Amino acid sequence: MLIHLFRVGTRSCPLRGALLLPLRPRTFTAVRHWNDHTGSHILRALARLRLCLPRSPPATRQGSSLWVGGLLLGPMILSKGCRLYLVGRCEVEELSLVEPRPPSEEPTFNWALFWRFLRPHLLALGTAIVLALGSAMVNVYIPLLLGQLVEIVRKYTQDHFGDFMSESQSLGFHLLTLYSLQGLLTFGYLVLLSRVGERMAKDIRQELFGCLLRQDIAFFDGKKTGQLVTRLTADVQEFKSSFKLIISQGLRSCTQMAGCVVSLTVLSPRLTLLLLMVTPALVGAGTLLGTFLRRLSRKAQEQISKATGVADEALGNVRTVRAFAMEPQEEAHYETELEESRRLAEKLGRGIAIFQGLSNIALNCMVLGTLFIGGSLVAGQELSGGDLMSFLVASQTVQRSMANLSLLFGQVVRGLSAGARVFEYMSLTPDIPLVGGCHIPQTELQGTVSFQNVSFSYPCRPGFTVLKNFSLTLPPGKIVALVGQSGGGKSTVASLLERFYDPTEGTVYLDGQDLRSLDPSWLRGQVIGFISQEPVLFGTTIMENIRLGKLDASDEEVYAAAQAANAHNFICSFPEGYDTIVGERGATLSGGQKQRLAIARALIKQPKVLILDEATSALDGESERVVQEALDRASAGRTVLVIAHRLSTVRTAHQIVVMAQGCIKEVGTHMELMRKGGLYSELIRSQTLLSSPGCNADTSSQYSETQKRGHNVRRPRP
């Protein structure tokens, strides 16, 4: 039986070289306890490990779940090539091994989807194929005519009799016509193929982008943006190039090879037999060397991407680099990657030089061999000089075609896997569609939100319940604040209300209607306004950014929203006013200005329900005051869900809900909760302590501990 070890670790502490727990057949081992020094690293490592766990356990598992320090480590299904490296002083416990999960499969090529994209271009493709075949046939015919021309030349050099020009004229004209025809056919099929390839690539990119945008938020939780962008760019490019190459080079090479082999056999069966014995061996050797070079080239490309990644990261985060005076380290890091890139590129250059040198020698030897053996046939009058010339040219065409085909084989494999990756996401259907479902008429919409017995786990961590039997009602026109420990599930409540996810159990209602029965685009576009801690603006004008909230809003509506959000004055102070370009992600604006534009963007749709997720926590005192003023104005007459860490910002809320570990621990107004002297009053006390001038490191760590423990905080003494 194979033993697979799961490797965990973080970049800063890869836990390398500290393999404590070798796995034995039919057992797997887990850590029960660790010392303080390694604890935090293991926690981080385990958090990553949890992300790798499968969505649902197999039916065959036998009690393999295990909680480690409050983290669910199982059911752990060991997959091929994975390793478990855990460090620390550990007590070890053995558990029965579950069936190994099959190695994650590469997506397979979806021929049906491919056909769907190809079908509209069949006519152009068919014409391109006919032209390519025609060009190949002309290529087969040309050597035969060249042979005849050489024969006329030979005759005149030998006999010096008659008129060479008049005899060779028609043949020369014939050859010129064929050359022109071949050029025209090549032009025709290349233009058509490029048209088919580019149009297909555009259609594929457009459809893939649309499919990606429509996927559930859960889909994006498990993917890196870079991976998705690569599918849209590099993979589609690779697929398109392979498709064009296979049609153009593949068809041409096959036709030329078959035609030339027939010509060769007609010209000289003996020479052809000899050629057919030698050529495949040489092409085989060339292919092997070519494979090695391609692998090297891929490595060199990857290394260049790695170096570019380092530069990209440093330049993209130049403020952080400057703030930490990290310029020398970044330069050294880039130099290391560049150096490796140079080494690989030079190795590749040497490999290509060897390849070119060897293939020149081989090709010249073959010409020499053909001349030598063919010459002896000419001497024995078994072959004419012209036929030998035709043979030489045709044999070169065969060699070139075989070499092309061997290269194409690698391209086919790469093209198919790129195509498989491109089509993979197109066949995914999101669980939560973007549109579809009923609307509540505007006149009847109250804005009452109610969570009833909601339990929820994120799809990428199915074993970890974030909300447990959560019930809460947000009355219409009232402000409800969610406060409590970090990671307690506050933002998750907001995500469920936005219907980014559906509850695992229980129901969320809007005015008594199950959210699942309502049209998500209506819900997000017209009912709910969401303002988060880090407002994301697009790199366009202020006017366009605010109008994103309501695409058909008039200029007057935009101005009104900006005024309501306390943004009009600062916008007007810019020389370009509402036409000011805000830069990438709003880089040219201050945090408070960005936040006020985000508020204007949310207000322009006149939402009945407003979610404020830590909307002022990233701002300094003055900005916070201006933004808070705008938020207070925006909250009037709306159902508002405020998520806040800074409890001072929610004192006036109609209801304050204290959450810990996915459950509601306390509910009431500020005064009621303070009187109660429970968790809320403890949090208030800790924050007051923290913000007082005499607060020292011990106090703050005590505060964060209190925050972490949440339900376990010390109660004030009576």
Ligand SMILES: Nc1ncnc2c1ncn2[C@@H]1O[C@H](COP(=O)(O)OP(=O)(O)OP(=O)(O)O)[C@@H](O)[C@H]1O
């Ligand atoms: N997209 C996600 N996928 C998986 N787990 C998640 C995701 N988002 C949050 N979680 C987990 O869900 C739990 C609750 O997170 P949530 O963001 O709701 O807490 P929070 O109370 O808003 O915390 P904070 O106050 O720090 O923002 C955390 O354990 C977190 O790790």
